[in-house]
Amino acid sequence: MPDGRSYFWVAKTTAADGLGYLGPHKNFAVGLGCDLAHAHKLVYSTGVVLDDPSTEVPIGAGCKICNRTSCAQRAFPYLGGRVAVDENAGSSLPYSSTEQSV
Known part of the structure; x- marks a missing residue:
């Protein structure tokens, strides 16, 4: 935790x-x-x-408030960052994020 x-x-x-x-x-x-x-x-x-x-x-308290960026089981993006979208690159992670805060 x-x-x-x-x-x-x-x-x-x-x-x-x-x-x-x-x-x-x-x-x-x-x-x-x-x-x-x-x-x-x-x-x-x-x-x-x-x-x-x-x-x-490792697990977090909930996907929306968990800042672990390498979680393959993430159901929702982290509220404290921006979702990174790159149509030319794939990822095994459901929501890749930038390190920038919102």
Whole structure:
């Protein structure tokens, strides 16, 4: 997390069929986390080396306020910068940004 604390997260998606052929489908995502100091008590941490920094995946508090520029999972651009658009270059990142603030 941006404040330097470490957590163990478990995430699950669920989906329910719609009512009828054209009925809307429901999709949900649930994420649960606990402080890394307590993760060894969870069955989901079995087989995970909790004290190995190479297994850590950095996350932010939310895409719009997270200033990590190299996040391939970004769903929204960072509000504190400008989105860089170059039609002649590709990127594996969903929102490339300039270092300029808005």
